[in-house]
Every structure is written in C-alpha cells, then in structure tokens.
Amino acid sequence: MQLPEICIKRPVFATVLSLIIVLLGLISYQRLPVREYPRIDEPVVSVSTTYRGASAEVVESQVTKILEDSLAGIEGVEVMTSQSRSETSRINVRFNLKRDPDSAAADVRDKVARVRAKMPDTIDEPVIAKVEADSQPVIYIAVEAGSLSAIEASDYVHRYIQPRLSVLPGASDVRIFGERQVSMRINLDRTRLAGYKLTVQDVEDAISRQNAEIPAGRVESQTREFTVVAETDLQTAQQFNSIIVANVGGYPVRIQDIGNAEIGPVDERTVSRFNGKPSLNIGVIKQAVANPLDLSNAVRAEVKRMNQSLPPGMKLIVAYDTSVFIERSIHSVFETIGEAILLVVLVIFFFLRSLRATVIPIVTIPVALIGAFALMYFMGFTINTLTLLAMVLAIGLVVDDAIVMLENIYRHIEEGMPRMKAAITGAKEIGFAIVAMTLTLTSVFGPLAFATGRTGRLFIEFALTLAGAVLVSGFVALTLSPMMCSLLLRHQDKHSKIYNAVEDGIVAVTNGYRRALTWTLHHRMLVVVVWFVVLGAGIFLFTQLKSELAPTEDRGVVFGVLTAPQGSTPQYTADMLEPVEEIYRGIPEADAYTAISGYPTVVDGSAVLRLKPWEQRTRKQQEITEQLRPQLAEIPGAQI
Numbered sequence: 001m002q003l004p005e006i007c008i009k010r011p012v013f014a015t016v017l018s019l020i021i022v023l024l025g026l027i028s029y030q031r032l033p034v035r036e037y038p039r040i041d042e043p044v045v046s047v048s049t050t051y052r053g054a055s056a057e058v059v060e061s062q063v064t065k066i067l068e069d070s071l072a073g074i075e076g077v078e079v080m081t082s083q084s085r086s087e088t089s090r091i092n093v094r095f096n097l098k099r100d101p102d103s104a105a106a107d108v109r110d111k112v113a114r115v116r117a118k119m120p121d122t123i124d125e126p127v128i129a130k131v132e133a134d135s136q137p138v139i140y141i142a143v144e145a146g147s148l149s150a151i152e153a154s155d156y157v158h159r160y161i162q163p164r165l166s167v168l169p170g171a172s173d174v175r176i177f178g179e180r181q182v183s184m185r186i187n188l189d190r191t192r193l194a195g196y197k198l199t200v201q202d203v204e205d206a207i208s209r210q211n212a213e214i215p216a217g218r219v220e221s222q223t224r225e226f227t228v229v230a231e232t233d234l235q236t237a238q239q240f241n242s243i244i245v246a247n248v249g250g251y252p253v254r255i256q257d258i259g260n261a262e263i264g265p266v267d268e269r270t271v272s273r274f275n276g277k278p279s280l281n282i283g284v285i286k287q288a289v290a291n292p293l294d295l296s297n298a299v300r301a302e303v304k305r306m307n308q309s310l311p312p313g314m315k316l317i318v319a320y321d322t323s324v325f326i327e328r329s330i331h332s333v334f335e336t337i338g339e340a341i342l343l344v345v346l347v348i349f350f351f352l353r354s355l356r357a358t359v360i361p362i363v364t365i366p367v368a369l370i371g372a373f374a375l376m377y378f379m380g381f382t383i384n385t386l387t388l389l390a391m392v393l394a395i396g397l398v399v400d401d402a403i404v405m406l407e408n409i410y411r412h413i414e415e416g417m418p419r420m421k422a423a424i425t426g427a428k429e430i431g432f433a434i435v436a437m438t439l440t441l442t443s444v445f446g447p448l449a450f451a452t453g454r455t456g457r458l459f460i461e462f463a464l465t466l467a468g469a470v471l472v473s474g475f476v477a478l479t480l481s482p483m484m485c486s487l488l489l490r491h492q493d494k495h496s497k498i499y500n501a502v503e504d505g506i507v508a509v510t511n512g513y514r515r516a517l518t519w520t521l522h523h524r525m526l527v528v529v530v531w532f533v534v535l536g537a538g539i540f541l542f543t544q545l546k547s548e549l550a551p552t553e554d555r556g557v558v559f560g561v562l563t564a565p566q567g568s569t570p571q572y573t574a575d576m577l578e579p580v581e582e583i584y585r586g587i588p589e590a591d592a593y594t595a596i597s598g599y600p601t602v603v604d605g606s607a608v609l610r611l612k613p614w615e616q617r618t619r620k621q622q623e624i625t626e627q628l629r630p631q632l633a634e635i636p637g638a639q640i
Contacts, residue, residue, distance in 0.1 A: 004427035007479045008420065014483040018367050018476060025370030028377030034291045035384045036326045038461040040454060043095035043104045043130075047071070047112060050124040052087055056566065060084035063119055067091055067126070070115045074107045086567070097453065101130050137175065137283030138292050139299050140320040141165075142274035142594065146313020150278065151265055153314065154180040157280055161306060161316070165282065168298045170290030177281040177596050178272025180265035184240055188259035196248050196258060203255065206245045210234070237261045270598035271574035274319060276581050281319065281594060296323035319594050320610050325555045333388040340395045341365055348399065351506075353499045356488045357410060360481055361402035367480070368398040368473040375468035381461045390466035397441060397466075398473030401434045402481040409485040416491065423486035431478060438474030442467045554621040558609040558628060560584075562597075563637040570598035573605040580607040580638060583631050589617040589624060 007014035049063050064084045068091065071080060076099045082091040095104045109128050116126075143161075145153035157176060166174045188203065216228035234240055240261035244252045255261055272281045286295045303316045310316070344365070349358045369391055381387060409426035413419060448456070448463030495503075520527050560580045564573040574597040584593040584607065591612045597605035609628075611621060625640060632638045 004431055004478050004482045005424050007483045008423050008427065008486045011483045011487065014479045018363075018480045021367055021371040021374070021472060021476075024374040025372070027374075029370070029373040029383075032373065032377055033382045034293050034326070034330065035382045036329065037384050038386060038458055039382060040457050043076075043097070043099040043101045045093045045095070045101075045105045045108045046129050047089075047091040047093070047108065047126050048129075049089040049119075049126045050087060051089065051120065051122070052124075054087055056084050056086050059087065059089045063089045063123060064091065066115050066118050067112060070111045071108060074104075074111060076104070097457070105130050136285070138286045138322050139284050139296050139318065140594065141282040141284070141299070141303060142317045142319040142592075143280035143282065144274070144277070144313075144315040144317065145279065146311070146315065148311060148314060150178075150180040150280075151182055151263070153280060154265075155182060156311065156314070157282065161282065164302060164306065165284055165299065168284075168295065168302060170286050170292075170295035170298070171284055172287040172290070173285040175283040175285065177283065178270050178278075179280060180268070183264060183266040184234075184237065184261055185264040186240065186255060186259060186261050192258040196246070196253050198246060198248075198253065198258065203245055203258070206243055206255075207240070210243050211240075237263060269570050270596065271570050273574070273577075273581070273595045274317070275592055275594075276585065281596060292323040293327050296321055296327075317592075319592055320557065320608060325553075329385055329553075330383065330388065333385060333392065336392050337369075337388070337395065340392055344395055344399060348403070350502065352406075353495075353502055356490070357406060360406050360484045360488060361399040363480065363484065364398050364402040364473050364476045365395055367476050368469045369394065371472035372465055372469040375472075376461075376465055379464060381465065384461070386459065386462040387465045390462045391469065394466050394469035394473075397470055398476075400441075401437055401474050401477035404434060404437070405430055405477050405481045406485060406489075409482065410489055413489050413491050419489055420486050422489075423482050426485075427478075427482040434474060434477050438470055438477075441470045445470075552622060554614055556611040556614065556621060558584075558611070558621065558625055558640065560607040560609070560628070560632055560638060560640050562605045562607070562635070562639075564605065565637075573597035576635070576637070577605045577607050579635050580632065583628060584609045587611075587624060587628075589619060 007017075047067060049059075049067070051059050051063055054062070064082050067089070068080065068082055071077070071091065071093055074093070074095075076096045077093055078096050079094045080091065082089070093104075093108060105128060112126050112128060143153060143157055148156065154176070158179070158181075162174050162176065165171060186203065186207070188200065193199065193203075211234045218228055219226045234243070237260075241254065241256035243255050245255060245258065246253050272279055274281065284295065284299055286292055300318060300321075303318060307316055345358065345362055348361055349355070352358050372391065372394070376383075376387060405427065408430045409423050412422035412426050417425065445463040445467045448459050449467075451457075451459065562573065562576055562580065564576055574595070577595045577597055581593060581595055584590055587609065589611050591610045593607060593609045595605065595607045611617060611624065614620075629640050632640050
C-alpha cells in the first residue's frame with residue numbers, strides 16, 4: 001500500500017490532510033442544526049374547516065363525511081382520523097412514509113376542491129396544511145397585563161410584541177392564546193325588535209349598507225390633483241347607535257332604539273391563566289430547519305429588551321421553554337464524550353506505558369469525531385442526542401486502527417529497526433488489515449441506513465454518523481498515524497520501575513488466562529452446559545423487559561389534560577381547570593403553571609406545571625407525576 005509510505009516520507013502532506021478534515025468538520029459543526037431527535041417528516045396533511053353556528057352533528061354530516069369520502073381515494077393513505085365538534089371539523093390524513101409531503105398535500109388539496117360545491121356555502125374555506133413535528137411552539141411567554149384590560153393588552157401584543165417576535169432568526173409563526181380582538185358588538189332587545197316588526201337580518205343589512213369604505217377617487221386640475229377620502233366607515237359606538245335600521249310609521253328606527261352598541265372582544269373562545277391569574281400566552285414556533293437553542297436565546301433576549309419599554313404594570317415572563325431540556329441533554333452528552341475520551345486515554349496509556357506512544361492513537365479521536373461532522377453536514381443530518389451518542393460509541397472504535405498500526409510499527413522498532421524503515425515496513429504489513437477492519441465495522445452499521453419505518457428513520461443518522469467516524473479513523477490510521485510513529489517512537493533499552501511493574505501484572509494476567517483456558521478445555525461439557533444456562537436466562541430476562549420507543553426522562557414539566565362534556569363553554573372548561581391549578585399550587589417543587597382552555601377545541605383544556613430545575617428539587621418528575629395522578633383522577637375528565 002503506497003499511501004502510508006507517501007505520508008511517512010512527506011509528513012507535511014500527511015498533516016495537511018488531517019488539518020483539512022478538521023477544518024471541514026469545524027465549519028460543518030457551526031452550520032449543523034440542533035434538535036433533540038433526528039427529524040422525521042411524516043407525510044401527514046390536515047384539513048380544518050370552520051362552520052360557524054353549526055352543531056357537531058351538522059358539521060359531521062355536511063362537512064366531515066363529505067371530505068372523508070373524497071380523501072379516502074387518495075393513493076398511499078395509511079390512517080385517516082377526523083374530529084367533528086361544534087363549529088369545527090378537523091381531518092388528519094397520514095400517508096405512507098414513502099410519500100412526499102408536498103405531493104400528498106397537493107393530492108389532498110385537489111380532492112377537497114372537487115367536493116367544495118357539495119358543502120354549505122357559508123363555511124369558511126377549508127385550510128389544508130402539512131402537519132410537522134415542529135408545529136408546536138418552542139417557547140411560551142406569559143403576558144401579565146397589569147392595569148390594562150384584556151382587550152387593551154391583546155391589542156398591544158398584536159401591534160408591538162408579535163411583530164418583533166415573528167422576525168427573530170428561526171421563528172416561523174407566533175400564536176397568541178387568550179387573545180381578545182377588538183370589535184363592535186351590537187346587543188339587541190328582542191322585545192323591541194318584535195315591537196317594530198324587525199329582525200336581526202334587517203339590522204345586519206343596515207349595518208352592511210351604512211358601514212362601508214367607498215373609494216371616492218380624486219379631484220384633478222391643470223396643475224394639481226387631490227385624493228378624495230370619503231369617511232363612510234363607522235368607528236365609535238355612538239356612530240353605530242345612530243344607524244337607521246328602518247322607517248316604521250314615518251319614524252326612523254335606530255340601533256339605539258332596539259339595543260345598544262359597545263366595544264368588546266370578537267369572541268371569548270379561549271381562556272388563559274398564568275399562576276392562577278388571567279393572562280395572555282404567546283407561543284413562538286420555529287422553522288423546520290432552525291436551531292431551537294438559537295431561537296430560544298433570541299426570544300429571551302428580545303423579551304428582556306421589551307420588558308424595559310412596556311406600559312406600566314405590563315410584564316413578559318418566559319412560562320415554558322422546551323429548548324432547556326434539549327440544551328441540557330446535549331450538554332450532558334458532550335460531558336460524556338469528554339469523560340469517554342479521558343478514560344480511553346488512561347486505558348491506552350496504561351497498556352502502552354509511553355507518553356509518546358499514547359499521543360499517536362489519541363490524535364485520531366478529535367480528527368475522526370470532527371471529520372464526522374463534515375459527513376453529517378453533507379448528508380443533511382443534525383446534532384441531536386442520537387448522533388452525539390454515535391460519537392460517544394465511536395470514541396472506543398476510532399482508536400482501534402491507530403493502535404494496531406502503532407503496535408506493529410513499535411514491534412519493529414523494539415527489534416532494532418530504524419524508525420523510518422520500521423514505519424514503512426510495519427505500515428505495509430498492516431495496511432490492508434486496517435482497511436478490512438474499517439470496512440468490517442462500517443458494514444455492521446451500514447444496514448441500518450436502509451431500515452424503513454419510523455424507527456428506521458430515527459436510527460439512520462445514528463448509524464451513518466458512527467460509520468462515518470470509523471471511516472475517517474481508518475483514513476487517519478493510514479496517513480497520520482504511521483507518519484507520527486516515524487517521528488515520535490524510539491527504541492528503549494531500559495524501562496522504568498512502573499513500566500516493569502505493569503508488565504509483570506500483564507504477564508500474570510496472561511498466565512492466569514492460559515490456565516483458565518486449559519481448565520475449560522478439559523471440562524468441555526460443563527462449559528457447554530453453562531453456556532446453555534446463560535443463554536436461557538438471557539432469553540427469559542429479555543421477555544420480561546418493558547419496551548418503549550424512548551426512555552422516560554425528567555423534562556421538568558407535567559401536563560394535565562381535561563376534557564369537559566360536549567357542549568361546554570370555554571369558561572366552564574376554564575372553571576374546571578381551577579382545581580387542577582390548586583393542586584399544582586400545593587406542589588413544593590412547582591416553579592410556575594399555565595392553564596389554557598378552548599384551544600384547539602372548546603371542550604379541551606390543559607394545565608402545564610413547570611418544575612424547578614432538577615438541582616433545586618429533591619424529587620424527580622416521575623415521583624411528582626405519580627403523586628398527582630390520584631389527585632387528578634378525582635376531577636371529572638382530568639388526566640395526566
């Protein structure tokens with residue numbers, strides 16, 4: 001093999017090759033997105049339709065059923081679920097993993113357009129969207145209104161806070177929970193309406209005729225022109241009260257004669273509370289390829305700046321941040337990588353007993369791990385717990401090739417051969433063996449890249465990242481390692497007392513293994529029986545193990561979900577959440593809690609308990625959850 005010999009004779013060339021790998025890896029690392037788990041884009045398309053004023057039965061028969069019959073004929077549909085509630089219809093269509101999400105959404109859009117004429121004309125146009133795992137907010141911000149009313153606070157958030165958050169790097173959408181939009185509400189007295197022989201439709205027609213923005217054109221002369229602004233739309237409650245609905249017996253009947261107009265919210269279909277007090281909640285959703293940690297840091301910095309300029313009494317508080325767990329998980333894995341590197345260094349030094357010899361395989365670790373980041377970037381992977389786990393496992397694998405190369409070259413040096421000649425001879429002898437070792441390890445993890453289904457997609461990044469690190473380590477073992485051996489290794493006639501003591505221990509272990517192997521060869525049947533016993537015990541214990549996709553982790557948050565009876569109002573659901581909030585308030589480890597009802601459906605409500613950081617509490621999240629479970633079971637419709 002010529003590559004090791006070239007690198008031995010040209011050490012600068014070998015060094016540059018490794019530096020290029022490191023440079024590409026560092027640049028790629030800075031551009032890799034960060035996630036908790038690998039991205040799994042399931043082709044799921046949702047169809048949401050609003051039919052105002054319709055009951056659940058009407059929505060089911062006139063909207064949901066028609067859409068279901070049409071969508072069922074699309075190619076590749078795996079599962080289709082639907083929910084028909086008062087005024088809302090929601091259908092989720094999940095396709096096979098082979099379907100392209102954009103193509104699936106186009107097929108759904110085409111099928112919905114075909115049956116639009118069969119549905120009522122008064123429904124809002126169906127909203128078709130691709131459902132992604134990132135569609136949930138990354139960070140929630142609670143808004144304490146202070147002296148402002150709910151309408152004033154909502155208007156301020158909508159005008160000033162939402163635009164500033166939506167332009168942050170990585171932000172895709174900003175949702176406001178518990179918002180009260182400004183509207184002019186007309187309260188009618190049905191007795192007076194009947195007395196004037198009028199209907200609600202007459203009032204609606206009158207408002208439509210007299211409250212409209214009409215373009216008035218412009219006035220032109222030979223040298224000047226003026227745009228005419230016709231203020232034909234109504235702005236105040238008094239102007240609406242003065243609208244003439246009809247003439248009854250020669251008397252103009254105005255809205256103030258049959259009711260009154262007042263400024264109020266468009267609806268109160270959502271109720272939001274923070275720590276038991278009414279508030280608004282802002283959810284920031286990240287883009288599909290954005291880094292949640294960068295977005296979280298940007299949101300926190302922007303919240304800190306906005307708090308300095310808010311109206312008196314108004315305050316923004318970060319209620320829940322999902323990126324905290326991701327950041328701590330990744331930080332923990334990086335700590336594990338550091339600990340693994342330290343242990344590998346100590347083990348290698350213990351057996352080689354030479355600082356010069358230890359440095360050679362150790363250099364392989366950072367080069368291989370950093371070089372793997374470049375392969376991850378080119379393959380479109382992300383930095384997540386699984387790819388970092390692959391890095392942890394790779395630490396023990398990437399040094400194998402370099403150690404084999406080092407041992408073979410060191411053997412020739414100990415026999416008295418010059419360093420340069422020993423490096424060339426040893427590299428030629430072991431070069432193809434290293435290639436075989438590298439390809440063997442790679443082939444073990446390679447088949448995972450062809451796995452199908454959700455689990456397969458989950459572990460593709462893990463397998464290829466680990467295989468990539470092994471490939472880089474094999475390249476380094478054939479280029480950088482023999483070059484360093486030719487420069488650093490040297491023959492030693494005498495060794496220190498520590499070296500000799502460790503050598504005596506290794507010889508003793510070797511002799512003990514020889515005796516144990518001799519004994520087992522003389523008692524073969526006993527060894528076979530023990531093997532079968534261990535195999536049977538392993539199979540039995542395997543059947544007793546519980547199975548799950550991911551282990552239970554302490555995320556520092558507890559979700560309490562409540563489902564009220566069908567037909568319940570948002571306020572009724574919010575009132576039912578008060579006992580849940582009271583239970584949360586009594587938890588010593590509670591840091592903050594949020595309650596939201598009416599979103600996404602009226603009868604559903606959720607109460608989120610944020611626990612203190614794990615270093616500030618004595619109990620784990622699982623223990624707290626088990627304590628809350630029987631208490632929430634006593635509340636109708638509540639579960640944890």
